[in-house]
Amino acid sequence: MPTEEARTAIELNVNGITHRLDVSPRWSLADVLRHQLGLTGTHVGCEQGVCGACTVWLDGLPVRSCLMFGVQAQGHQVTTVEGITPSTGLSPLQTAFQEHHALQCGFCTPGMLLTAQALLDRNPKAEEGEIRAALSGNLCRCTGYQFIVDAVLAARDAGRDA
Amino acid sequence: MKPAAFEYIQAASVEEAIQALADHPQAKILAGGQSLVPLMNFRLNRPGMLVDVNNIDDLATIAVKDAGLAIGSLVRHQRLVEDALIGDRLPILAQAASHIGHWAIRNRGTIGGSLAHADPAAELVALMIALNGTLVVRSHRGVRRLTADEFFLGYFTTALEPTEIIVQCEIPAPTGRMGFSEVVRRPGDFALAGAIVAQSGAAGWVTWFGLGSRPERFSVSHWGQDDGERHAMLGELATRMMLAEDEEYKRDIAVNAAMRAYRQIKEGK
Numbered sequence: 106m107p108t109e110e111a112r113t114a115i116e117l118n119v120n121g122i123t124h125r126l127d128v129s130p131r132w133s134l135a136d137v138l139r140h141q142l143g144l145t146g147t148h149v150g151c152e153q154g155v156c157g158a159c160t161v162w163l164d165g166l167p168v169r170s171c172l173m174f175g176v177q178a179q180g181h182q183v184t185t186v187e188g189i190t191p192s193t194g195l196s197p198l199q200t201a202f203q204e205h206h207a208l209q210c211g212f213c214t215p216g217m218l219l220t221a222q223a224l225l226d227r228n229p230k231a232e233e234g235e236i237r238a239a240l241s242g243n244l245c246r247c248t249g250y251q252f253i254v255d256a257v258l259a260a261r262d263a264g265r266d267a
Numbered sequence: 268m269k270p271a272a273f274e275y276i277q278a279a280s281v282e283e284a285i286q287a288l289a290d291h292p293q294a295k296i297l298a299g300g301q302s303l304v305p306l307m308n309f310r311l312n313r314p315g316m317l318v319d320v321n322n323i324d325d326l327a328t329i330a331v332k333d334a335g336l337a338i339g340s341l342v343r344h345q346r347l348v349e350d351a352l353i354g355d356r357l358p359i360l361a362q363a364a365s366h367i368g369h370w371a372i373r374n375r376g377t378i379g380g381s382l383a384h385a386d387p388a389a390e391l392v393a394l395m396i397a398l399n400g401t402l403v404v405r406s407h408r409g410v411r412r413l414t415a416d417e418f419f420l421g422y423f424t425t426a427l428e429p430t431e432i433i434v435q436c437e438i439p440a441p442t443g444r445m446g447f448s449e450v451v452r453r454p455g456d457f458a459l460a461g462a463i464v465a466q467s468g469a470a471g472w473v474t475w476f477g478l479g480s481r482p483e484r485f486s487v488s489h490w491g492q493d494d495g496e497r498h499a500m501l502g503e504l505a506t507r508m509m510l511a512e513d514e515e516y517k518r519d520i521a522v523n524a525a526m527r528a529y530r531q532i533k534e535g536k
Contacts, residue, residue, distance in 0.1 A: 111272070111274075113275065130272075130275035130317070131272050131273060136269075152308045154368075157371065160371055169372070171308070172305065174275070177321060220371070238370075241454050241455055242369025242372065
């Protein structure tokens with residue numbers, strides 16, 4: 106029988122840095138990011154793929170880090186909310202979230218940011234319907250979503266002007 | 268919750284994967300993990316070993332075969348939505364896949380995984396039954412080819428043996444024009460009920476999913492002259508589905524989904 110102590114050595118590239126880690130295969134990517142690397146911006150909500158709080162990028166595309174095991178991320182580029190945050194200050198999207206009151210408790214915010222940023226990177230002219238469709242996989246219990254959509258629209262328009 | 272401990276193998280080829288399944292009766296295939304991992308997190312499923320097939324590039328191919336397409340089991344849902352060949356040859360597949368879960372789920376979930384899971388509300392299961400696709404499965408004993416009708420047995424139940432892996436889905440090009448519609452409480456949820464319909468001349472078929480133990484396809488001898496005739500005909504057909512008592516309300520939803528899907532054809536989408 107496998108035991109929890111059995112570990113596998115992996116190399117994990119997160120936010121451009123390669124880490125050597127010993128992980129148990131059963132640890133989710135979310136838990137590896139949080140507990141092994143201290144990247145606590147990735148939040149763990151439902152652990153069943155529904156809430157979107159744990160969203161990270163795998164090779165630039167949003168995925169649920171609660172539905173992947175850390176061992177599976179070997180050979181891929183993982184990006185967390187820390188990776189899309191400038192070393193000082195905020196990104197344009199993060200600034201828009203602040204200005205539009207797009208967060209209250211903040212639990213869903215990292216997942217919202219990664220989903221919205223991935224959308225805008227792929228589709229800088231995304232229409233409101235497309236933004237709402239993309240964000241429909243991320244649950245927020247504070248804002249009622251309108252301010253989040255406002256923030257993403259504002260970031261989109263600011264990017265267009267730039 | 269967290270999953271129970273398991274052994275983990277990364278298969279580099281289909282041969283390695285089927286050997287691992289043959290050697291380890293407690294092993295399960297891990298593809299996109301968008302259904303299996305939630306079940307493991309709930310501890311509804313505790314496989315002793317996972318055989319990860321995500322690195323087998325041979326399973327991620329899309330190719331023309333006869334008049335249809337042969338799609339590798341590791342092709343992910345978002346690729347079904349975006350792929351040019353699918354958009355050109357089998358747009359109904361792209362349309363169906365676009366209704367699966369959310370973007371982050373579609374980026375990971377695979378066609379083979381969805382078919383092996385066999386949720387009665389799954390869009391791809393419905394499409395395979397609607398178009399009478401063929402599943403190609405392999406084990407250490409060889410290759411089997413199963414039609415969708417043979418493969419899908421009921422609620423989350425398939426003819427796949429524990430030692431077998433789905434390697435390919437062959438989907439024939441549809442004859443006639445097709446429409447797709449499903450009714451969900453929120454986008455991304457599983458459908459309460461959905462319909463895929465085809466029309467060729469006066470006749471065609473309707474495949475309903477999300478109700479009963481698996482999607483079912485019914486022949487339509489005449490689509491009717493107007494909405495009233497059509498609604499009555501579909502209502503009559505829908506009575507032929509075996510439903511649990513608490514699913515009875517879904518018959519009306521199924522009929523309306525089929526009406527909407529048919530309207531798509533008429534409006535040229």
